[in-house]
Amino acid sequence: MINVGVLGATGAVGQRFVQLLADHPWFNLTTLTASDRSAGKTYGSVVNWRLDSPFPDSSAELIVSPTTVDAVKDCDVVFSALPADIATKLETDIADAGVGVCSNASSHRMEADVPLMIAEVNPEHAALIDVQRKKGRDGFIVTNPNCSTIMLATALAPLRKFPFTNINVATMQAISGAGFEGVPAFSIYDNVIPYIGSEEEKMAREANKILGILEGGKITGAPFTVSASCNRVPVIDGHTLNVWIDIKATPAEVIDAFKTWQPPFSGLPTQPDHTVLYLDQENRPQPRLDRNRGNAMTVSVGRVREGIRFVAMGHNTIRGAAGASVLNAELLHTMKYI
Template identity: 50%
Template sequence: MAVRVGVLGATGAVGQRFIQLLDDHPTFELAAVTASESSVGRSYRDAAKWRVDTPIPDDVAEMEVVATEPDAVPDDLDLVFSSLPSSVAADVEPDFAEAGYVLSSNSSNLRMAEDVPLTIPEVNAEHLELIEVQRDERGWDGALVKNPNCSTITMTPTLAALDEFGLERVHVSTLQAVSGAGYSGVTSMEIIDNAIPHIGGEEEKMETESRKLLGEFDGSGVELHGADVSASCNRIPTIDGHLENVFAELADDPSVEDVAAAMEAYPGLDLPSAPEQLIHVFDDPLRPQPRLDRMTGEGMAVCAGGIQETAGGVKYNCLAHNTIRGAAGAAVLNGELLVEDGWV
């Protein structure tokens, strides 16, 4: 039986990725799309300026866009995906959860709330148990689950693989694609022939979210991982794919071969959107590259390369597709986990 789903904020950049990824999904049946008031009542085709690299699905194109309110969507939705701006989501998502809807959200609000699961299914699926704490504390019949920031999700699986060597400290510098800022986020005059050495709020997200994702769930909350994380975030003129330079200090002294083996052996999951191999490691020091490697595992894999030993640890590069694994695909995968584990 299909799981009926809706998408909040379906006309934006990440919302369109949701529509693309949900087309012909083996589990999910799209039954509702919402957007801002200016789009309500219009067909999705007319409301969305479709920019994704596959055609707009015919059945979705003629769907009527409804308001982003619990009373406006069908009451038989099993799961709701959210790609709302965080300022909007902060007010709307709790209303949906209180009304009994289960939400898998890409929005940044409440990611670090103590009772909200922040999950990468291959890394910390057990954190979904926080839903019980959340329902007890907030009195919700529904639930709210978050996926992390697009730069955090690129790095964190590789850190999870390194944790067996005693992860103590992380320094990361990012080279982030313009799509991470949305269609109107960075103008061409700003980014062409340029690099922007600051992305507001991004560094803090990487430094805090990664520690929550790697933390231990003790039955009532998550104890943050003890590693210190320091980030420097930069915008560069690539379209998709965040490339990151990571320096990890470790208690042990693994070889390059040990690190590569740990990353390649890091276990994946048997879920429809999960890649067969979560982390793909390149021997070629010139890889990964955004244009060549962002679609590895249909955009859901993390790529790593350039592994070298350094004083006290290792350095390497990692890459992921920021609007697929880093956004809509991450939320869809969380939705699949919610179904698999019986929360939906």
């Protein structure tokens, strides 16, 4: 078994990591870290479990450690749900100490030698780990994208066989994306908030890196631009995207691409049967009805129209965060990086 830990295990994404890792067939969850006020206590006694899945009893008696390099030195890989300001230095120190880091934090996503990965979309970018190791790093850092970017880039993956340039996207993002305490109830009930800090910028730059070409140890960004308008809406889980794309393809060709696309590998524990699933109903996808498809790892698409316009939707804390990071680690294990 591969010993793994979770950094920031009591927060929204941290709890998702614990849920996904508790009974994982490859990964043995041995270490959980949190703030100093939780350190030294059992996870079951300090976590305020808020997920809609049962609390994993196998994690209840794990003693929470402080979030330090020493706390994870016996792990093969750690999953980071840390805030970006804490993750910047700590993830670097952990990787330099010889431990693999699969991070949901934004701190290192755009660094030239750090893979920004969606496992089924750009697995070849894992080779950037070799670039890190040539610089003397014993471990590695691999990041997954922003939650809305994951939905967009995954939906675009089947369309790469067609030339496309400008992409416009309007998001309707769930409140869970802001963390448990992120949006006050009085602010979001009966409301839409048309601003999410730095979200639009992340979508614009991250998608180019994900769909870019790796040559000679460097990524050349994809030749398109993304213009995003991001909104917080009163949905608990599930980000919905309206996408307009300048593409040389007909609606029928786009629908066929969605329906026939296959990722470059299959069979990993967290991988869904359908990474991208096209729904023919004219009023789908919908968060409440479709976010849990493929154990919440499927990105559902629909409503392809002239233009080309379509809708994409996925579960933001699973496919868009913790699940994406776990799937990255599974892929890295098959590639002998873990």
